[in-house]
Amino acid sequence: MFLFFLLASVYNMRYTSGMSSEIISQLLAQRKKLLEELSSLTHLLHGSWVERYSVCSRTSCSCHTGERHGPRYYVVINEESRQRQKYIPQSQVSAAQQGIAEYQRAQEIIAEITRINLELIKERAYAGS
Numbered sequence: 662m663f664l665f666f667l668l669a670s671v672y673n674m675r676y677t678s679g680m681s682s683e684i685i686s687q688l689l690a691q692r693k694k695l696l697e698e699l700s701s702l703t704h705l706l707h708g709s710w711v712e713r714y715s716v717c718s719r720t721s722c723s724c725h726t727g728e729r730h731g732p733r734y735y736v737v738i739n740e741e742s743r744q745r746q747k748y749i750p751q752s753q754v755s756a757a758q759q760g761i762a763e764y765q766r767a768q769e770i771i772a773e774i775t776r777i778n779l780e781l782i783k784e785r786a787y788a789g790s
């Protein structure tokens with residue numbers, strides 16, 4: 662009877678640690694993939710997109726009566742807790758829009774890596790991994 666319990670608990674331990682190491686290697690592989698994707702987000706911009714139309718200083722210009730100049734493109738960013746508008750030249754517009762989308766993806770990736778790292782902590786496999 663004792664032997665049975667001993668064998669059962671040895672089996673149980675091996676089974677559990679086998680499962681655990683499989684989970685750990687899956688988590689590490691997922692994390693590696695996410696970090697690779699994160700490093701590919703080269704155009705990343707943390708800001709919001711703004712399009713502006715404006716009037717110029719020439720009083721005779723048609724922008725005062727009819728169609729305003731624009732659109733001009735800006736990314737609004739937070740710098741030292743102040744909002745700033747950064748001008749985006751036409752040639753950089755699509756890359757900058759892509760960069761804003763990349764920021765959204767980066768946030769998702771960071772949330773995923775946090776979840777994975779918390780799992781690794783639970784498995785006692787976070788420190789040193």
Ligand SMILES: [Zn+2]
Nearest residue numbers: 716717722724
């Ligand atoms: Zn004008």
